[in-house]
Amino acid sequence: MIAAFAATTMTTQTAWAAMNFCAAPAMQNSERTNADPGVKALVQMVQSHLNDAPKARAKLHTEGTLPGQGIHDESVEAEKDLALMRDAALAWRATGDERYLRLVDRFLYAWVTTYQPSFNPIDETNFESLILAYDMTASALPVKTRNAASAFIAKMTSGYIADIDKQKRPLSGTYRNNWQSHRIKLVAMGAFTIDDRRLVNAAQRLYVEHIGDNIALDGSTVDFAERDALHYVTYDLQPLVTAALAARRHNRNWLTERAQSGATLAAALDWLTPYALGTRTHDEFVGSRVPFDATRREAGLPGFAGAWDPKNAAELFHLAARLDGRYAPIALRLAPSPPAWLAVCLPLAAR
Structure with a gap:
């Protein structure tokens, strides 16, 4: 039991060292017990989705459309994955529970190997959640997922820069x-x-x-x-x-x-x-x-x-x-x- 706790602590400390955006360190046992209700609610929400399958799509499109038009509704539904993987990364951060890290791994790998950036920033703005999920978990992810996600983020970032720089x-x-x-x-x-x-x-x-x-x-x-x-x-x-x-x-x-x-x-x-x-x-x-x-x-x-x-x-x-x-x-x-x-x-x- 002590060895398992030590291993969890080491994993979360390593991940914290690699984090950029989120500042919160992993919670200690006493803090988890007395956690803010909002934190508890987030963890419980993620727990209810542990067995979900990713809904990764090659394309999303909601910009300029109303519900029921084109792939608007399917896109909105699929985009829930992006927030879920961010919240799962936060749940792992807060609790050290490896089940949440495994959810991030599954969803992140599915998306970065399926989605093709369109460089429409309204359609893709919610990818901030995917970036945050990677940011918080990168050092603890399997190499395959970490490399694929890093390459995806580099491709998306470079593509947007190139698009802006070619404008008059x-x-x-x-x-x-x-x-x-x-x-x-x-x-x-x-x-x-x-x-x-x-x-x-x-x-x-x-x-x-x-x-x-x-x-x-x-x-x-x-x-x-x-x-x-x-x-x-x-x-x-x-x-x-x-x-x-x-x-x-x-x-x-x-x-x-x-x-x-x-x-x-x-x-x-x-x-x-x-x-x-x-x-x-x-x-x-x-x-x-x-x-x-x-x-x-x-x-x-x-x-x-x-x-x-x-x-x-x-x-x-x-x-x-x-x-x-x-x-x-x-x-x-x-x-x-x-x-x-x-x-x-x-x-x-x-x-």
């Missing part, structure tokens, strides 16, 4: 709005996770360029001008905050990194803060210039008409609080606790 400058259209934020997130997470210096330098360069292209000096974003919706401000900023968290684990402060124009991610979060606190309100999509927004409103999808609900920014501000503690009161006002995955991954707000 100054960047415009979807290479300036929220699509680019999601590209930057995937590039940053991939580059820092596999610790490829060439890719990291490209991520730094493209992040700074995008901050200048997307965020005005007053903190407003291109997406707000185009969509007249705070929905798209949060959708724009959350991937950038996630990218900044990946950079922070490598001692880079992207929150206050200035573009040539002087724009910063911090200014954009500050611009959104009065809306998040409810001191300012906004009716969504009234002046949107994108036809698909009207299509979704007419289809009755929630959030595409009426006043913006500040609670939709809860996860964004809980993530931002991990960069700067001054966002913590805003986050806690929007939701008393962060999403379960974040509670395990980064349990404490920054100072």
